[in-house]
Amino acid sequence: MEWLQNFLPLTFDRAVVWIGVLCTIAIYSLLYRENPFYRFFEHMYIGLAAGYSLGPLGVDILYRYWIEPIWVQGYWAWAFVVPFGLYLYFIYSERYGWVSRLVIGLLIGASAGLFFQEFSSRYLVQLNSTLQRPLWFSASNPDLTVGNLIQNYIFLAILLTVMTYFTFSYQQKGTVKGIATAGRWFLMIGLGAIFGNTVMARMALLIGRAYYILSDWLLIRVGG
Amino acid sequence: MQPQTIWQKMLAVDRRLLYVLLLVNIVMFLLVPVRMPASISPPVQKFYDTIEALQPGDLVMISSNWSASTLAENQPQLEAVIKHLMRKKARFSIISIEAQSRDISYRLAERVTKAEGYEYGRDWVHFGFVPNLTVAIKGMVTDLPNTIKQDVRGTRVSQIEMLKGVNSLRQYKLVIDVTPSGTVPIWISYSPKEVNIIYCPTSVMAAEAYTYLDSGQIKGMVTGAKGAQEYEQLLGIVGLASRFTNAISFSHVLIITFILLGNVAMFMNRLAERREA
Known part of the structure; x- marks a missing residue:
């Protein structure tokens, strides 16, 4: 009796859980077949997510960075910033389309500038790490183990074969074709690992929903 | 044409039957009250060790960019991270570039910290939603109070006790990125070199991050x-993750079994067709 009282949607919190379960069942009903029940909840979810985003956008962005500096702190020059951003919409006008290019040019310039920093911080470090891999035992690598050495050779082999696969400047035939084929196989193994992880992620999401239904809705103790 | 052989029957199985078997498998193993122990992988050990190396009072930035769609993976990660930081008495701030994550991560942190007596404003703070991570990181490196301006409760950054004297991201010891999106390259590219980065991706994103782990650009995952x-x-x-353990393991076993059976059926069927021809 107590369980039934806790289970039924008699309070606001319980009603929220019931709605959550209804949404879950509606979305997973697609697995049976396409149906209007699923369509309705899919559109509702997209609409809710889009509408919800407007709240933080208004409070955390427009108010914090635009309205408050102008109205409270008196930085009136900020008033020109948002209209300048809105120039982007001139892209839909044949006559005044050139105005949008002012904003696009500014954005491209900023992105190009930022990429210099990104390239050095992101890719140069990886190049450096690749080139520093020791391939034989020496006094300068006292911590190098046989396992690490094998790993480094495998790394080098995969790097070279995959790079060969992506070299299109000459016709790949003979030995080069064999190396490129090996590179393609390594790529396939890599992509297989990514796909395996994707399946793992989808399983976790399904388990999360099953947990919600069992634990939060049916009030069953789950997982010990 | 009706399937004749066992292999043809296997190939003609309705996929919905597989979904039902998967669901039954998951529910069954969620209800089992025994949890299997996990073997600790090196990236997780490194992740743990990086947080263990923190000193009481050290500043940590948590970048939380997940929403309801990846809750099953990112929620246990963020909960465990916050619990670990509280254990180390580290102070932390949370920032979100995902509008939904702003409230989800704030509520989660409030719930977890309350249980341990961690006080908002003194021990932790939430910076709210920022739409462009690149701009936010670059701004926080040069002038954190004027980039963030207010926390999620509308308090000015300069008036928050925890952030007194904090002017730059350089004063932070660690960045923890909990995300289903490709945000970690942005943290790697623009955050100061002296700040370590550790990463909590969803499984989908993990494979791409091993290059950063290998080069030392992230310290753990x-x-x-x-x-x-x-x-x-x-x-x-x-x-949550420990409670999912059995269901995760055995759902993978089931899917691998399905894949093996499907492939065996396909090859045997081809063989039978060749023989007939």
């Missing part, structure tokens, strides 16, 4: 719910 389970085990806590 907790991959999806499986990684969170290993991390919870290291912390000695029973969180």
